[in-house]
Amino acid sequence: MKRLTLFAIMVMLGTFGARAATTKVFREKSFNDFLKGELKSTSLSNEGKLFPAPAAEKVAEAEEGLIWRIITRPDGALFFSTGNEGKIFICEKGKKAQVYCDLEEVAAFALALDSKGVLYAGASPGGKIYKIAQKDKPEVFFETKQEYIWDLLFNAEGHLFAATGSEGKVFRIGPKGTGDIYFETPEKHIMDIMFLSQPKDSGLFLATQDKGRIYRVHDKDKAFVLYDSGADEVRALAEGADGFIYAALNTGKGGAGGPSQPTLPAQLMEMIKKESPSGDEDSGDSGESEPAPQLKLGMPMISGKKSTIIKMDISGYVWPMLDAPEAPIHCLAYDSTMKTLLAGAGEKGKLYRVDDLNKFSALLSADEKYILSMASAEGGFYYGTGETAVIYSLNWKDRSKGEYISSAQDAGSAVKWGLIRIDADIPSGTSIKYATRSGNTNEPDKSWSDWSKEEMFKNKQGNILSPVARFLQYKLLLTGRNEAIYPVLQEVTAYYIPPNRAPIIEQIEVAKEGKAQPSPRQMIMMMMNKDKPEGSKPDQKPGGAPSESGASTDAKANSNPQKVKISWKVNDPEGDQMRFELQFKGEDETVWKKIEDKLDKSNFDLSTAALPDGRYRIKVIASDLPSNPKSSAMESELISEVFVVDNTPPKWTEEISYKAVDKNSIMVKAGVEDKSSIIASAQYSINAGDWYVLFPEDEIFDAEKENFSFLIKDLDKEEAAITLQVTDAEGNTLVGKVLVIMKKK
Known part of the structure; x- marks a missing residue:
């Protein structure tokens, strides 16, 4: 019989989904x-x-920083160019890599082999093409007089084509080293060139930078823009199965103009300045050697960068293949053995495999930061790295x-x-x-x-x-x-x-509902009428017509609701479910009394009707017991500020009285006191008529004890009932009346 483990039971019951x-x-x-x-x-x-x-096997390495280009010789030997000393290496089967040629220039971005296996190298800066028929014996084969040579390629007839920058020219050079401009683009750099194996008469394809376009050149000075990508550059081209063309597109800032120099990561931008040999007869009147120009490799990819791979046919129909997870794409190659496209991208040494639309994989990650070059041959597939110059071969049969x-x-x-x-x-x-x-x-x-x-x-x-x-x-x-x-x-x-941490009670608020203090509107009206003679009628009645009881509609007698609303804010580090307990204690008491102990909300309405007048505090206790075992549950507490309970109206310290001033005027006097709250408002009425706002003798409501003295004029009856209503800050109202008898002559 199979047994369920405790872990399995917890999973089935959803324990791990609980917030605790x-x-x-x-x-x-x-x-x-x-x-x-x-x-x-x-x-x-x-x-x-x-x-x-697939297993990556180290084939060659050099004490250099970068491998710019790899090509394979028919016998299986590898030629590769490095940076930043202009060295070209050869690695023959079963042997260590050794320097084949050390150019004067900083780098050889382009390498090519003719039909006899002779090596050609395009040097930068300066744009010279070297023929290197023997080890350590480079000969200038052709001078493009351009700053960069980005690619070299032989056609079936033995003509060498050179893609250059920064004037966007392609040169065609004959076997004897004579040549001319084959095609010139308006873009600044031609980054890659390619002939298709099928169909053979499809022409020369160019990939440009400045504006990322793909050209199809039919003949000298005759070309057609096959695809305008809108990207800053078409970095590389590769021929796939059945004559399809793959292209890698990189975008930096975007917008008009694009980058003015070839796009490379910032870490590849700092190139070593090399000086030309001394003793050059043409070095100038000073007789000193002039340093060779420093190689400037342009802007790095910046925020907002994007790289994509597309597939197209020779007619110009385009299919998107991949929005690269990392940018920029440095190199592109088609492995005919595995019938798959490979791309080196990003700054973490990633090699991507692209099989179809939205079908791709991050094939592997090199120990080095960049994969900058690739070569596919019958003997295998190779890639070269940057940061440390290493060449690896892929063994697809070893996983x-x-x-x-x-x-x-x-x-x-x-x-x-x-x-x-x-x-x-x-x-x-x-x-x-x-x-x-x-x-x-x-x-x-x-x-x-x-x-x-x-x-x-x-x-x-x-x-x-x-x-x-x-x-x-x-x-x-x-x-x-x-x-x-x-x-x-x-x-x-x-x-x-995680460790169970106690909840944090951030604050407690005790809000007193229904207080009889004047509203903002009332306070404005009171201030507007403060300077008017005692007994004058305000510009606007503070509470409208009086009720039958004589109380104002804005400050009814006994308007204290005898209730406070308690609310609190709690933060639990683990997001646990909370349970709360409320307690209260008077300021002169020592023992906390329980109000409620099983609350799951963070607010509570407390009736104060049964509480004696006085000063009180509230204690909130928060516990995470609903989400934790009792042995590990945590709690915390917080005590509120003092709040006042006052359910008793003020009392007269001086009963309402009056004194005649003349035959139509009286002076009314009264005194009130409240034991717990300040006096908040007062108003009077004559014969149950309109209510008039009244201020104390010191003209401010700010104390528990206030005295009132006010003049009433123009009494036209022999008898009048004066009603005085005084309310404290908690809404408790005291009402008194005096009967005035005027002696008329």
Whole structure:
């Protein structure tokens, strides 16, 4: 009978989906997820699948920084040019690479072999083409008088074509070294040229920079723009199966004009200045040698960069193939053995394989930063790197080993790590191992733990043995049997548990509802009428017509709702579900009293009707118990500022009285006091008529005790009822009346 593990039960019950300081996960399963890591010797399909890459075998290396161009000789030997010392190397089968020729110029971006296997090199700057029939014996074959030579190519008749910059010219040179301009474009640079093997009479194809266009040149000075890409450059061309043309397009800033120089990454821009040999008879009157011009390689790719690959036929019909995940594309080649297109791109040494529209893979990642050159031959497929000059060959039949290292995964705080699980197809005879390390810096450094011991996944899961830390990195080692049988991984999930941290109560507010303090409108009206004679009628009534009880409609007697609204803000670091308890205590008391202990909302309406008048505080206790075991649940508390409970109206300190001033006028006097709140407003009415705003003797409501003295004129009746209404800040109202009897003569 099969048994469910505790882990399996937790997964089935959805424990890991709960918002709590319990198990959490990070998961990687897409192309973009895995691309953040280091592919090393693994391939990553656009579907997000990881599998062992073809083995990359080191063929040659040189103590130089860059490999600009690779070509293969029929006997299997390789010629390659390097930077930044103008050296050209030869690597014959079974031998180490050695210098074949050291040019005076900084670089040879272009190499070509004639039908007899003789090497030709296009040097920059200066635009000389060298014929190098023997080791260390370069001879000037032709001078283009251009700044750059970007490509060299022989046709079937033995004519050499040279693509140049910065005037956008193609030269045709005969076997004896004489030549002329074959075609001139309005663009500044011709980056690549190509003849198609089928159909053979299709003409010469040009790729330009400044405006990224593809030309088809039928004959001398006769050409047709086959495709205007709108990009800054068409970097490279490659012939695919059935006569299709592939092109790599790079865009920098975009906009009118484009870049004025060939586009290269910023790290490739700093070229070494080389001086021409001393003793040159034409060096000038001073007799000193003049330095050769410094090679300037133009603008780097900048923010907003974009690279794409298209496929087109000789008629000009275009199909988009790939929006490159990384830019710029440095080189492009078609591997006829595997019938696939390969592109070196970006600044992390990526080699991309493109099989069809939206069907591609990041084939591998070189140890070096750039893949700058490629060559396909019957003997194999080769690529050259930048940062360190190395040439590798691809062994498509060897997928025995693959290594992948993830990016640093951020848990947000120091956590304890649990299981790592994979979703993968692992055929018999293949395997996937893992190792992990952890640390507290966002980039792995010496402070991180060592890699754990490499372990085999058991039932596609294993324990993470790295110590408690904020960041985790995992490494996968995939072992295959042959070119067709190897493991394929689709998903990696790692589990962790953060420490349960107490919730944070940020603030408590106690809002007193329904206070009888004057509204803003009332306060404005009161200020407008403050300077009028006592007893005068205001410009606008403060509360409209009085009710039958004589109370104003804006400040009704006993308008205190005897209720406060308590609200609070809580932040829990783990996002746990909260439970709250409310308590209260008077300022002169020592023991907190419970109001409610099972609240799940962050507000509460508290009735103060049963509370004696006084000063009180509220305590909020927040607990994350609903999301955690009782043994690990955390709580915190916060105490509010003091608030006042006042349910008692003011009292008279001086009963309402009056004194006749003349036969039609009286002076009314009264005094009030409230034990808990300040006096907030006052108004009076004559014979249940309109209400008149009244200010205390000191003309400001700011104390618990206020005295009133006001003059009433023009009393035209022998008897009048004067009603005085006084309200405190909590809405408690005191009403008094005095009967005035005037003696009329």
